[in-house]
Amino acid sequence: DELAERKQEIVKLKDELAERKQEIVKLKDELAERKREIVKLQNALERKIEGEIEVLRRSLAQQTREFERKLEPILPSLPDEFEMINFEEHKQNRESWYSRPFYTHPQGYKMCLKVNPNGPGLACITVGIHFMRGEFDHLLQWPFEHSIAFEILNQLQDSGHYRLTAAFVGTQKACRVTGGERAEKGTGGCVPYAKLGHDLANHCHYLQNDCLRIRVSHVVKQDVLQFQRQSIDSRSCHCPIELTMTDFARFKQEHGRWFSPSFYTHARGYIICIEVTACDSPHDTHIGVYIHLMQGKYDFSVAWPFRGDITIHLLNRQRDEGHYAKTIPFVDATPDAQAGKVTPWVMNAARGCNDFISYNDLDLNLATNTQYLHEDCLRFRITAKVRRV
Secondary structure, eight states, rough: OHHHHHHHHHHHHHHHHHHHHHHHHHHHHHHHHHHHHHHHHHHHHHHHHHHHHHHHHHHHHHHHHHHHHHHHSSSSSEEEEEEOOOOOOOOTTOOOOOOOOOSSSOOEEEEEEEESSOOOGGEEEEEEEBBBBBTTTGGSSSSSSOOEEEEESSSSSSSSEEEEEEEEESSSGGGGSSSSSSSSEEEEEEEEEEHHBBBBTTTOOOOTTTTTEEEEEEEEOTTHHHHHHOOTTTTTBBEEEEEEEHHHHHHTTTEEEOOOOOSSSSTTEEEEEEESSOOOOOGGOOEEEEEEEEOTTTTSSSSSOOOEEEEEEOOOOSSOOOOOOEEEEEEEETTTTHHHOOOOSSBBBOEEEEEEGGGGGGGBBTTTOOOOOBTTTTEEEEEEEESSS
């Protein structure tokens, strides 16, 4: 009897075990179903999140574009200053440096500076200006046919800055940027490494504490193409030559720059022009006068670099004597950026003086019977002495 009871208990336990197994199988099926539901919900949630992220991304991109459009009009315009730091690192890595963007004027042309520390022959740096794609390009005239005046700042005093001109003359460099952020090519000038260090004699130091400071001052609002469009007769339009600068009062008020028409040093010689500035001297007390060598028809037949003396006479309008004159020499120590053959740009770097004559000396002086400013005009006579041809 006891054995029979035990057998019945075993059968009962087996039945319970079979039921438990069935329950486990059922629970496993339910768990698998729950897992499938969770995966389904997870996939749906991921798709929803991805959709919301894409919506947010597009919204953020749209807001960014709108912010940039609102920002465009308040980007700095000229004059503006820039600082290139870690100069030596850029040089060693053979990397060019680009400045932040700037505008020529509100709702104007968008540009940036480029400094290449490893210029031609690794003996100089190149500093140029590149056009960028701007918000107002559709409102502007293309190609850009003016020049940009800029200078590498003397970090010892507010004078003696190294002046350069970026002249855009009817090339692709002056056209509207349609592809990419900025134009691949720009224009500007070269500065020899020998000029960047500490010059005790002139109290100048341009590269200091591994840093260059550059000021882009203004647009020379003049058609630079005039330098090439003029029909220059080498038999008559050469030194000695007289040139008249008009609207002097406005020039002084606007701190302007005036470029003369171009002319030859002599028949079949070098082409030059003079530049007069109102804003280069300390405290703006003097006008500056400079010489630029330019690309010319007879460059292949003259000796380079240019060696000679250019004398600028500011004419006394009271009588034919008492003229004010200064000579600008081009000697062996003159940098090639000023005296070398002009190949990449329409004109070389300026050579001259920022204190040619003071504003006070321009007016009538009864004691000396001199008057250089007459009827709002200055008149210059240019003579040239070329040492080799």
